[in-house]
Amino acid sequence: MAQPEPKIIFRHVNKIFGEGPGAFQAVKDFSLDIAEGEIVTVVGPSGCGKSTVMNIAAGLIPLTDGECLVHGREVKGPGPDRGVIFQQYALFPWLTVRKNVEFGLKLKGIKPEERRTLAEHYIEMVGLSDFADSLPKMLSGGMKQRCAIARAYAVDPEVLLMDEPFGALDALTRVRLQEQLLETWSQDKRTIMFITHDVDEAVYLANRVIVMAARPGRLSKIIKVNLPYPRTDEIRLSEEFIRIRNEVWRGVYSRGADAA
């Protein structure tokens, strides 16, 4: 049987910032296939190019050479097929939760009535119904991030690109949002590429953990997470979880991981 085409493909991607003597190679020969419905987490020391590869897939920065394809299409710029979520919530401060969630739907040309219904659905999904008419400044960090997630989901992207989305949150909120993300994923099996500095988070969420190394930024290791979904609290305490976490930890922090 033919294998389905990967949802995201990086083929020998290089990224060099600047030119001439000041040129800097941020990513070197990065190749990775991400299957449809897969959750891939990306970890690695600061500056190893995690955000750069994700921004290339998001179409926010061009690659220098190589190829990046999403659903078989070469990435040429941002598009509604890719929902991007950053650590900083990037909400419009002058718009309510509802209007923030509706924003992308408006850009997609969806009519007001349908916009409202869709926004309500996703606001409810992230548990913010009571705050639909609140401005972002009235929300906690976790609530803002839930609003950003609802906004990304509302436009129904084929893939979600998440760059340390829970990085600024307290530990408890973070765990709740991890659980919520997996719960939503269990229903729609969207393809997710998720950057984190938190090794536990990387293992808890992923089908595979991608470990990157720095100078130059490159893929150093792929670690398969053979733990069943749904992932319960007990899983975090299981021997297999701890074994994988230690393997990822060694991959990220072993001497030489950040030196070519």
Ligand SMILES: Nc1ncnc2c1ncn2[C@@H]1O[C@H](COP(=O)(O)OP(=O)(O)OP(=O)(O)O)[C@@H](O)[C@H]1O
């Ligand atoms: N626009 C830019 N111009 C020049 N250099 C850049 C630019 N953007 C990123 N870099 C450099 O490229 C390298 C990779 O950056 P990137 O942000 O992708 O790393 P990262 O792994 O996401 O880091 P962190 O974990 O700290 O967020 C870094 O050394 C960074 O300084």
